[in-house]
Amino acid sequence: MDIVVSGIRSTGKLHLGNYFGALKNFVKMQHENKCYFFIADYHSLTTHPTPENLHGSVKQVLAEYLACGLDPEVATLYVQSDIPEIPELYLLLNMNAYLGELERCTSFKDKIRNQANNVNAGLLTYPTLMAADIIIHKAHKVPVGKDQEQHLEMTRTFANRFNRLYNVEYFPEPVAYNFGEQLVKIPGLDGSGKMGKSEGNAIYLSDDPKTIRKKVMKAVTDSGPTEPNQPKPEPIQNLFTLMNVISSSDTQQYFNDKYNSCEIRYGDMKKQLAEDIVAFTEPFYTRIESILADTNYLRKVAKMGAEKARESATRTIKEVREIIGFRQF
Numbered sequence: 001m002d003i004v005v006s007g008i009r010s011t012g013k014l015h016l017g018n019y020f021g022a023l024k025n026f027v028k029m030q031h032e033n034k035c036y037f038f039i040a041d042y043h044s045l046t047t048h049p050t051p052e053n054l055h056g057s058v059k060q061v062l063a064e065y066l067a068c069g070l071d072p073e074v075a076t077l078y079v080q081s082d083i084p085e086i087p088e089l090y091l092l093l094n095m096n097a098y099l100g101e102l103e104r105c106t107s108f109k110d111k112i113r114n115q116a117n118n119v120n121a122g123l124l125t126y127p128t129l130m131a132a133d134i135i136i137h138k139a140h141k142v143p144v145g146k147d148q149e150q151h152l153e154m155t156r157t158f159a160n161r162f163n164r165l166y167n168v169e170y171f172p173e174p175v176a177y178n179f180g181e182q183l184v185k186i187p188g189l190d191g192s193g194k195m196g197k198s199e200g201n202a203i204y205l206s207d208d209p210k211t212i213r214k215k216v217m218k219a220v221t222d223s224g225p226t227e228p229n230q231p232k233p234e235p236i237q238n239l240f241t242l243m244n245v246i247s248s249s250d251t252q253q254y255f256n257d258k259y260n261s262c263e264i265r266y267g268d269m270k271k272q273l274a275e276d277i278v279a280f281t282e283p284f285y286t287r288i289e290s291i292l293a294d295t296n297y298l299r300k301v302a303k304m305g306a307e308k309a310r311e312s313a314t315r316t317i318k319e320v321r322e323i324i325g326f327r328q329f
């Protein structure tokens with residue numbers, strides 16, 4: 001049985017990118033594998049060192065996981081900061097992680113640009129913390145979106161390096177996973193790039209129908225194709241990409257045909273897309289509210305998850321300490 005690990009930062013509510021990039025696959029995998037899914041609250045401090053309401057964000061994301069169909073009786077659902085063995089493994093991995101490789105990481109370079117006044121050590125070592133998250137359970141598969149591919153490559157580097165340096169075959173090589181398909185990148189509706197919390201272009205699972213309609217109707221388009229069967233410019237392709245994950249294949253075909261015959265009306269397309277997103281998120285939206293209101297249930301889930309996650313994490317840390325050579329007197 002494969003071990004599966006994934007997580008989402010607690011920097012905000014879940015959006016369609018998080019759902020289609022990571023959560024959806026995780027929900028599909030939870031019954032056939034040993035699954036660990038967590039809320040990366042330590043990671044959130046790399047960009048938000050003094051969060052206004054850290055606990056509130058963690059609670060929101062936990063409620064959203066549950067609303068999406070993660071079953072806490074089946075998968076292990078926990079909060080990263082409840083597992084002290086993760087920072088311990090992070091520390092040990094950092095001893096064999098090199099400045100050059102950490103500085104070359106694309107997400108670090110992006111962050112240097114975006115938050116030039118806070119280039120902290122946590123940002124630099126973000127990939128070693130992420131590797132610790134994954135290999136603390138000796139994971140094989142990691143359902144994530146395309147933007148995490150490089151982090152997974154670094155995780156494999158750190159896991160292999162550990163095995164080589166200490167001359168063991170201890171950690172498996174975890175792979176970014178999407179059922180043998182390409183990893184997904186869900187675009188935003190602002191013309192370019194990916195959907196993201198920090199990009200300010202996200203449609204959240206907890207958005208109400210009115211907000212969703214407003215966001216979709218504002219999506220960037222152009223004046224339309226002038227010749228049949230032309231390639232789609234990026235903003236238009238983005239609309240179609242979103243439609244491809246949300247709408248029925250008939251709807252996709254209909255608008256593709258309209259585009260190819262130069263008859264497309266983007267207003268109609270957006271209206272349809274908005275209605276399809278509303279229909280898709282509606283069940284989540286209502287469930288999130290009721291789960292959020294049930295603090296006792298959330299507490300129970302987090303406690304149970306922490307216990308299960310620590311069982312596996314303490315085993316790994318004990319073995320890692322032995323491998324490196326720590327001994328008790």
Ligand code: TYM
Pocket residue numbers: 005006007008009010017018019020021022040043129130133134142143144145146147148151184185186187194195196
């Ligand atoms: P985060 O919080 O940015 O995103 C969580 C998950 O959502 C995916 N995702 C997307 N997928 C497709 N299209 C998008 N527009 C999009 N936006 C986000 C991400 O790929 C990710 O799978 N470093 C991670 C959190 C993390 C983690 C881990 C993940 C920490 N430790 C260990 C897996 C395993 C992150 O920042 O994700």
